Amino acid sequence: MEKIVKKSIKMVFKTLIQQGDHKEAYEFTTRGDLFKKGQSEYLRFEEKFGEEQTVQTTMKWNGHELMLIRQGSILMRQAFIAGETTVGRYVTPEISWETTAKTEKVIVAWPNGKKRGKIHLRYHFLMQGQDTGTHEVRLTLEEDKSK
Template structure:
């Protein structure tokens, strides 16, 4: 395994699929970032572009059977994913705070040292302010540069 505790440059492609009944929306974003290893925990850090000038620093922490997505910038949140569990957090933006609940039904992480690439997939039901807004699927494709 390549030691990455000091950080390994990566390309990060994030595909977000949102379903609410028959409606489906898909967004894709490509970013440059870093991959870090600390013990059995893997971190991916990259910058998201939300609008022309709005950016968010995103850290994805993969540790055992849980994933934490931490966003700081134009929006702020710390979202925890654990398979078959409901977790709560707060999403903060210029429009104010929103209470969030995530019921994760799929969490899968794979890393291939030989190909120096990996994939993280999260599928969950999202509830905002007590209203279910639909099923979301996040796919992170990570490739060392």
């Protein structure tokens, strides 16, 4: 049985969404865990939506595909592969929508030693066929030695 070694990670999560002339940005800082299981690496952390909604977010990277999995008040599963279009699903207690991501860029570099790591994702996103704009997601990752 393979032993899973977790690293505590501090991260800054930034998102910019552009739809025509409208831009929306948000940013938060959180902590999470980075670990390897089999041939894939995982980053797991909590996201807060509004005052009361908490979502457990997992990013799974296999060297080619970045899979985003959200579980909690929002359920979401979406793959991102550079240069490809992928189909996923976004579910709340009220609705269930098909999602489509046309991914332009996926860069994943995990923290190594004292260096910072990053995840950079740029994609055009549709929910139930409706254009939600171009999304740019940047995570800055740093090993949290305080834990």
